[in-house]
Amino acid sequence: MHGDLDAIERVGVVGAGTMGSGIAQVAATAGYDVVLRDIDPDLVEEGLDRIDDSLGRLVNRGDMTEADAEAARDRIDGTTDLDDLGSCDIGIEAVVEDIEIKQDLFSSLDDLVDEDTYLATNTSTLSITSIASATDRSERVVGLHFMNPVPIMDGVEVVVGEKTSEATAELAHTFAEDLGKETWEADDKPGFVTNRILIPWINEGIRAFDEGVASKEDIDRGMTLGTNVPMGPLELADHIGLDVALHASETLHEELGDRYTPAYLLKRKVAAGDLGKKTGEGFYEYD
Ligand SMILES: NC(=O)c1ccc[n+]([C@@H]2O[C@H](COP(=O)([O-])OP(=O)(O)OC[C@H]3O[C@@H](n4cnc5c(N)ncnc54)[C@H](O)[C@@H]3O)[C@@H](O)[C@H]2O)c1
Numbered sequence: 001m002h003g004d005l006d007a008i009e010r011v012g013v014v015g016a017g018t019m020g021s022g023i024a025q026v027a028a029t030a031g032y033d034v035v036l037r038d039i040d041p042d043l044v045e046e047g048l049d050r051i052d053d054s055l056g057r058l059v060n061r062g063d064m065t066e067a068d069a070e071a072a073r074d075r076i077d078g079t080t081d082l083d084d085l086g087s088c089d090i091g092i093e094a095v096v097e098d099i100e101i102k103q104d105l106f107s108s109l110d111d112l113v114d115e116d117t118y119l120a121t122n123t124s125t126l127s128i129t130s131i132a133s134a135t136d137r138s139e140r141v142v143g144l145h146f147m148n149p150v151p152i153m154d155g156v157e158v159v160v161g162e163k164t165s166e167a168t169a170e171l172a173h174t175f176a177e178d179l180g181k182e183t184w185e186a187d188d189k190p191g192f193v194t195n196r197i198l199i200p201w202i203n204e205g206i207r208a209f210d211e212g213v214a215s216k217e218d219i220d221r222g223m224t225l226g227t228n229v230p231m232g233p234l235e236l237a238d239h240i241g242l243d244v245a246l247h248a249s250e251t252l253h254e255e256l257g258d259r260y261t262p263a264y265l266l267k268r269k270v271a272a273g274d275l276g277k278k279t280g281e282g283f284y285e286y287d
Helices: 018-029 041-060 066-074 099-112 128-132 166-178 194-210 216-227 233-240 242-256 264-271
Strands: 010-014 033-037 076-079 090-093 118-121 141-146 155-160 182-187
Touching (some): 010 018, 033 041, 041 076, 066 076, 099 118, 141 166, 155 166, 166 182, 194 216, 233 242
Parallel strands (some): 010 090, 033 076, 090 118, 155 182
């Protein structure tokens, strides 16, 4: 795959949450100048702090020198002003999983950036084609689906919308590879490859637990030891966030029908406010 990376120097990342901060970090580590935008100064600060912590952990583990970590950090500017993304060569969106918010943002970015700037979305389940339709540059819009945690996970799923040009798809692969990632490509169909298969796997794990097939520990042990995945479905759901997993299930259910029906116990846990690791309790308890 070849894509003209010479055209890319400055990367705009919109959304400084879990994914946006990780994307900003790996782009800066690869030598790109990065501008990271969120809607509130505190959220920008939190995103930058998350990057400091993550870089610090990589240094402590000996995966990165202190000088490289500092250089990467110096390449990232935080902002609340979308206009600061005006000179970006690629804009990567990692805001909340809401089609209207994403379309609004893409429409604003489309007005703001140069006509040859690429726009990418990190959406997990929404249609790239629908997001691109808010712009006048659908051929330059692509899915760059990073995995969580971004600095650690090796893979990026490149998602090709109805109007995404071949050159844009190639650029997406080359850019992700330049960030040290390996890629695969999916068509713009609900859930792409990863979530189409992962989300029903998680729901089935939850149902198996709810129906008494085994204890939660044994379901997770069975899947880790039996199929060589690093985490079983219940532990993984807790890590993803049960609200996030439920939202993805609901989107896929809407698009793909009953085989994607969210597990009842997943809905009940979310209703109870037990969202997994981030709230201290999901299927397991956390400190
Ligand atoms: N968390 C995951 O495991 C994961 C994995 C792959 C993809 N994704 C996708 O990545 C995207 C972001 O997810 P996340 O987990 O980082 O969410 P998050 O809630 O941690 O972060 C989202 C951030 O976007 C900000 N935001 C909302 N509207 C904005 C706007 N108009 N401009 C700038 N910032 C705005 C919010 O303030 C928040 O800080 C979603 O589309 C999600 O589906 C998430």
